[in-house]
Each structure stands twice: as structure tokens, then as C-alpha cells.
Amino acid sequence: MKKTLIILIVVLLLCLSGCLDLTIRREREDPEETNPKQTEETTPAPATIPVIETTPVPETTPEPTPDPNAIVFDGITVRYDVFEEEYRHPDDDAVLLLVAQVQNATVEIPAYPAAAALINDTLNIIRTQDMNSVEAMRVESKGEYDEWGDEYFYAPYEWQSAVEPIYVSGRVICFRVYDYMYYGGAHGGVALESYAFDTRTGDYLTLDDLCSDAELFRDYLQTRIIDQIEAVPIGDRMFFEDYAMSVVSEFSGAAWIFQNSDGDEVLIVNYQEYAIAPYAAGLPEFIIPIADCIPYFNAYGQSLFQGS
Structure with a gap:
């Protein structure tokens, strides 16, 4: 009995082996064999994105509008x-x-x-x-x-x-x-x-602030002004006849102005209309260089104009 069973098992194994061999041979002989080139999967190349090189622009602060x-x-x-x-x-x-x-x-x-x-x-x-x-x-x-x-x-x-x-x-x-x-x-x-x-x-600033002796400086300015008037020929003068007195009496109402005139620092004394001259003369103007005034200034006044 055992021998019979063993023989049956061997026969079954032989049959199975033959079937497997037949299947393999059929697959090899199939005329519709697929071309490996056609079945080969291809991976598309990635799209190339151009790289644009940019030069960084430095941040600038706009200049203020004048x-x-x-x-x-x-x-x-x-x-x-x-x-x-x-x-x-x-x-x-x-x-x-x-x-x-x-x-x-x-x-x-x-x-x-x-x-x-x-x-x-x-x-x-x-x-x-x-x-x-x-x-x-x-x-x-x-x-x-x-x-x-x-x-x-x-x-x-x-x-x-x-x-x-x-x-x-x-x-x-x-x-x-x-x-x-x-x-x-x-x-x-x-x-x-x-x-x-x-x-x-x-x-x-007043003359008293600038001068060692403000009254002496006023006298000096008035003398310089009268000298400038008298330097004009009599026929060309546009001043009242009593100009010598009015230069003094009207001095307190005059405007004295520091000015840089053509690179020269000057003190200008302007009298008001009708003070020492008729309307047609306008505002009579007299110019004295500041350099001539410095000797009358005190230490503070000199420091303002000499940079000390």
C-alpha cells in the first residue's frame, strides 16, 4: 500500500512539472511578444526654468525737497x-x-x-x-x-x-x-x-551792549555821518540846512544795520524819511566799516565780530 501511494505521488509530480514546462515554452514562442523598447517606461525630463540673475538695488533715502x-x-x-x-x-x-x-x-x-x-x-x-x-x-x-x-x-x-x-x-x-x-x-x-x-x-543787541562807552560811539558815528554829508558838493546835497543838528537829534530814530557788503562787513545808519532830508532823498544811508567801529566795542562786542 505504501508503495502504491509513493508511486502516485511521483506520477503527480511528473505531471505538474510537465505542465509548468509547457507554459513556459508557450510564453517564449508567443508571436505577439512585446518589444521591450515599447514597454520601457520613460520619465519625462523636468521642464527647465530659466534663472534670471538680479542685482540687488540698494535702498536709498530720497533727498528732501528744498x-x-x-x-x-x-x-x-x-x-x-x-x-x-x-x-x-x-x-x-x-x-x-x-x-x-x-x-x-x-x-x-x-x-x-x-x-x-x-x-x-x-x-x-x-x-x-x-x-x-x-x-x-x-x-x-x-x-x-x-x-x-x-x-x-x-x-x-x-x-x-x-x-x-x-x-x-x-x-x-x-x-x-x-x-x-x-x-x-x-x-x-x-x-x-x-x-x-x-x-x-x-x-x-543794543549799542550799550556792544560798546565800552556807547555815548562816545554815538558821537563818533554822528561825526562820521556829518563828514560824509559835507564831502558832497553843496549843490548836490539833498539835506536840510540844519543837517548838523538833525543828524544828532534824529539819531535815536535811525536804524543801524550790520551788513556784509561785497565781502566787507559794515555798519549802515539809515535815517527815517524827513528826518534830515526831504522826501525825495528817501532814507539817507551812511556806511561805516565795522573795522573802524571795533576800537569802540567792549570785549563782548569785539568777540561777536572777530570770532574770539
């Missing part, structure tokens, strides 16, 4: 402000009563901000005074027109004022204040003032 109303002198910025107005009659817009223009200034001194604040306090006072003058002319021009109408109101009133820095150094800034006013009539009038300041302290 202020058209500002001027810089020796580290001091003077900034202007302007008020303009055409004032018309409240009841008749066709009637122009007043034309006004007020130019003032403020200063910036980064090294001495406290000094700048003091100087600006004075400039603000000047601004307020000018605006008060404009308001007074509004009232007066309207009253004049309401009383007389077109018969005697020939032209609008005018007010023009300007604050200008005439001399600026590391130690001194000097402003000229020019006021023009017209109230009708043949012509207007002009008034001139000056304001000098120490740019480090903001102090307003």
Missing part, C-alpha cells in the same frame, strides 16, 4: 511766511479798499535752540504789530470810503512789510524791517527798523 521759503546761512535757517490780502468793501465786492502783504520770518538754530526761541519771540511780536496795522487800515479805509465814496477815495490803501536777514554770521544775525504804507494822496511813506541778535544766546 523749501522754497527757506534760506540757510552758516547753519542758521531763516524760514519766511507771507500773508497777502485784497480787502474789499463788505457791501460792494467791486470796491477794493486795501492791498496788504506781510512777510515775516522764523529762525532755526539747531546748535542753540533756546536762542532761536528767544529770537522768534521778537519776530512774532513784529508779526503781530504788522497784522494789527493791517487791521487798522481795513477799518480806516472802509470808514474813509463810507464817508466820501468814490469822490475822494482815489485808490486802495496799501500796506507792505518785510522782515529780511541782512547780516548773518556764526555769532550775529541782523534783520531789517521795512514798512510801506499808503493812505491815499500823492505818495506813500516808508519806515525802517533793525533788530540784531546774538545767535548763541538770543539776546537783542
Whole structure:
């Protein structure tokens, strides 16, 4: 029995082996054998993205736009402000009563901000005074027109004022204040003032501050002025006959202005209209070099103009 079972197992194994061999041979002889080239899977090449090399642009800070109303002198910025107005009659817009223009200034001194604040306090006072003058002319021009109408109101009133820095150094800034006013009539009038300041302290400067003996210096200036008048031929002089006395008596109302004229530092003394000369002479002007004034200055005054 065991032998029979073993024989059956051997026969089965032989049959299975023959079937497996037949299957393998059929696969090899199949005419529709696939071309390996056709079945070979291909991996598409990756798309090439061009690399653009860029040069980094450095960040730049835009330059500030210059202020058209500002001027810089020796580290001091003077900034202007302007008020303009055409004032018309409240009841008749066709009637122009007043034309006004007020130019003032403020200063910036980064090294001495406290000094700048003091100087600006004075400039603000000047601004307020000018605006008060404009308001007074509004009232007066309207009253004049309401009383007389077109018969005697020939032209609008005018007010023009300007604050200008005439001399600026590391130690001194000097402003000229020019006021023009017209109230009708043949012509207007002009008034001139000056304001000098120490740019480090903001102090307003007077002759008493600058001089060892202010009265002696005034006498010196008056003598120089009379000498300049008398240097003009008599026929060409446009001064009152008593000019020698009026030069002295009107000196307190004169404007004395430090100025850099063609590279030379000078002191200019301007008398007011009608003070020592007729209207046609304008504002008589006399020039004295600062170098000639230095001997009359005290140590503080000399330090302002000699850099010591």
C-alpha cells in the first residue's frame, strides 16, 4: 500500500512539472511578444526654468525737497511766511479798499535752540504789530470810503512789510524791517527798523551792549555821518540846512544795520524819511566799516565780530 501511494505521488509530480514546462515554452514562442523598447517606461525630463540673475538695488533715502521759503546761512535757517490780502468793501465786492502783504520770518538754530526761541519771540511780536496795522487800515479805509465814496477815495490803501536777514554770521544775525504804507494822496511813506541778535544766546543787541562807552560811539558815528554829508558838493546835497543838528537829534530814530557788503562787513545808519532830508532823498544811508567801529566795542562786542 505504501508503495502504491509513493508511486502516485511521483506520477503527480511528473505531471505538474510537465505542465509548468509547457507554459513556459508557450510564453517564449508567443508571436505577439512585446518589444521591450515599447514597454520601457520613460520619465519625462523636468521642464527647465530659466534663472534670471538680479542685482540687488540698494535702498536709498530720497533727498528732501528744498523749501522754497527757506534760506540757510552758516547753519542758521531763516524760514519766511507771507500773508497777502485784497480787502474789499463788505457791501460792494467791486470796491477794493486795501492791498496788504506781510512777510515775516522764523529762525532755526539747531546748535542753540533756546536762542532761536528767544529770537522768534521778537519776530512774532513784529508779526503781530504788522497784522494789527493791517487791521487798522481795513477799518480806516472802509470808514474813509463810507464817508466820501468814490469822490475822494482815489485808490486802495496799501500796506507792505518785510522782515529780511541782512547780516548773518556764526555769532550775529541782523534783520531789517521795512514798512510801506499808503493812505491815499500823492505818495506813500516808508519806515525802517533793525533788530540784531546774538545767535548763541538770543539776546537783542543794543549799542550799550556792544560798546565800552556807547555815548562816545554815538558821537563818533554822528561825526562820521556829518563828514560824509559835507564831502558832497553843496549843490548836490539833498539835506536840510540844519543837517548838523538833525543828524544828532534824529539819531535815536535811525536804524543801524550790520551788513556784509561785497565781502566787507559794515555798519549802515539809515535815517527815517524827513528826518534830515526831504522826501525825495528817501532814507539817507551812511556806511561805516565795522573795522573802524571795533576800537569802540567792549570785549563782548569785539568777540561777536572777530570770532574770539
